[in-house]
Amino acid sequence: MNKKLYSTLAFASFLVFFGCTNLEENILDETSASGLSDRQAADGILVPAYALLPNIFTHTNYFALQEISTDEAILPYRGGTDWGDNGIYLAMHQHTYTSTDPNIRNTWNLILQGVSRTITALNALPTLNDPITKTYLAEARGLRAYYSMLTLDMWGLVFVKDDLGTNSKILRGEEAVEFIKNELLAVEPDVQANVGPGRISKGAVWGLLARLYLNAAVYRDPYGTPAFKPEEMDKVVEYCDKIVSSGQYSLANEYFSIFDMDNHTNKELVFAVDQRADLNGHNRMSYFSLSGDQFPLPAYPAANGTDGPGITSDFYQTWAKAYGSQDPSIDPRFYKQNLSIYSNPADSCVAADNFNINRGILRGQQYGLLRVNGAFLKCPDGKMKVGKLFHDTRNKPTLAVNFTEKIDFTVEGSNYNTGYRVEKYEFSKKSTSGRNFGEADLIIVRLADAYLMRAEAKLRKGGGEAAALADVNTVRAARTARGTPPPALTTMNLDLLYRERGFEFYWEMLRRTDMIRFGKYEDSWTEKSNKDPKKRIFPIPQTAIDGASNLPGYLKQNDSY
Incomplete structure (x- = not known):
């Protein structure tokens, strides 16, 4: 396909993605496409990097891996006729998932497609002569870091390359953590502060850095007992402080307004999947x-x-x-x-x-x-x-x-x-089937998480019980829209904080990561007794292993699969 026509089609997607209105439809062919400005071309190059996020965040992809594998969600074979799916949801909950699980495969494929699109953007944007490209380059690089956090969290590895014509280098453990950290630190000065929750902003970078530092001990040694470094807990506090003190965000007094159809403007959202109705979101x-x-x-x-x-x-x-x-x-x-x-x-x-x-x-x-x-x-x-x-x-x-x-x-x-x-x-009021459309932004980072990550970091470092208690009670006290908020807690420790994270973030696709960090993932719960710590990491899909078979030793399957 002609590159200019491709940019035109991508630009059309951008207009939908960022919610522009009052647009006149023009039929563009390869001749008229040549009239695109560098700014329009840059717009069209960036949007595909974001466009797969709603697909990743569907119920049978990231949600299934992060929630049905935990004590929060369970999906039985309903009535012996529905949601059987060859037992994949039973296996997900019981930690007997395998490398042929289609939900694991689909989630892997979507995230790596997202990585690929960010690399395309990083290669194409420097060829354009428009001031916005500096910001867009930073966003693409930050988004690649986020996708890399997902692969590190779920599969224990990160793919790194800058040249489209080369094979990716595979990083694990400390190397992977350092790569993501350095990428986020590099883009922090160049991303904007006020672009809304649907794009990589300064707040999004701060939130992702805080999350990375908080989980770094797990990522370095995914099967062992996490050794949380005091200096990393200080970094969690530092970046959460930046979010809290920025003045851009505020805790919602109505808890469920955070998840309403019109939540794109809710001040509690820091980083989210932009799903407004004109973006073809899902319900x-x-x-x-x-x-x-x-x-x-x-x-x-x-x-x-x-x-x-x-x-x-x-x-x-x-x-x-x-x-x-x-x-x-x-x-x-x-x-x-x-x-x-x-x-x-x-x-x-x-x-x-x-x-x-x-x-x-x-x-x-x-x-x-x-x-x-x-x-x-x-x-x-x-x-x-x-x-x-x-x-x-x-x-x-x-x-x-x-x-x-x-x-x-x-x-x-x-x-x-x-x-x-x-x-x-x-529930979207435009969802004709119950499955289609969806105005609600799907949350990745919100202000309450900044408070509770900061509280956890203070507890893990030691001596921060009073400050952690204050952070937790600040979040609880904010939910006043329907009368009395949850009663204030009088003491705080890691077990209480873990419980509080369950109350605040249930169904928000954080539970598996939280359970691993708090040492709960090998616990027993309804229909789950598997205690193998190697199940903290999912199997690399067999299709990926097979696809790399012509490169001996390149893509090694995770332990126990």
Whole structure:
């Protein structure tokens, strides 16, 4: 393809990606493409490097690897008919995953495609004569560092090359950590501060550096006991301080607003996958856990859930034990009621514009829109009829959508109603099928994580209990929109901080990394007893091993696979 035409097509993607409006459509051929300015060409070169992030962050890719492998999420073979998938979700949860797992392969491929696109950008941008290229080069390099963090975290290696015509050098351990660190430090002066959460900004670089330093001990020795260096914990504090004191970010008083459809402008977001509606985002984070008989949108009777993963009883019990005789819903991060029928059964008729499903961790009998023969029932006044839900779409009309705490791989524990479900991200009001479209930015780094990473670093260095407690309570105290925030904690240690990270970041694809760093990944939980520390790292996909077979010794499979 003509290079100028390629740049034109990429530029068209850029216009969609960055949300420009009032655009007139022009048909461009290879002749008219020659009229692109260097700025337009630079725009078109950078956007493909970002464009794969929504694909990486789908429910069966990065989410599956980071959540279903942990005590937070479990996905049984529903009813013996759904989500069987040759046992890959059972294996993911039980740490018996193999090098032929398609979700591992797809995640690997997408991330490495992202790396490749950043290298293309790093080679192409210097040929253009526009001042913006300096910033764009820094963004591409920073994004390559982020993709490299993902491969280091999940597979224990990093691919490095600058020349498109050469083979990548493979780094592991200390070398890999140093490469990523140096890349991020190199771009920090040149990235911008106020470009929004969807791009590599100064805040994003600071957040990624803090995360890298916090996990460096694990990355150096992935199968051993992490030896956290005091000087690295100081660096975590330093970069978290930069985020907190920058004045650009603020903690949201409504916890679930962080995950709303319009969260792109939420001041808590530091770095995120830009998923606004005009970017062809997906709704998978919202639909994945809901029942197939929960229909969140009066306008779209085909938009529903899929009876995917629930949370384990083990994870739920961390909430229950923390609050003792009080229900965990006193913590505004646990649950947000939007349907008044739960507290007032007489409210069974709801105007379509006012209908919103509940958010957070959903327990017990679920109520919602009643669908008969493909259409929703209405009250005599034209409002939407709301009532008790049953598993009609599963041909189980007598089985109530009544979520139970028990969920496991037994026949009883794998039924469609088992497991408390999670509805953290707002269900897109434009998702005609429940799967497509998605306005909500998917969060990579947010301000609360800066506070809690800083707290952890202070604890790991020693002597920082009071300062760590203050950081944790600052986050808890911020969630005031619906009344009383979670009660302040009176003491702090690493176990309490680990628990607090579970409460704050559940379902945000941080759990596996947290469990490894806190020494919890070899623990036993529902349907998981494997204690092999080598399962902290995923197998390199067999397709990648096979593809490199003509280079003996180049790509060595990770231990135990």
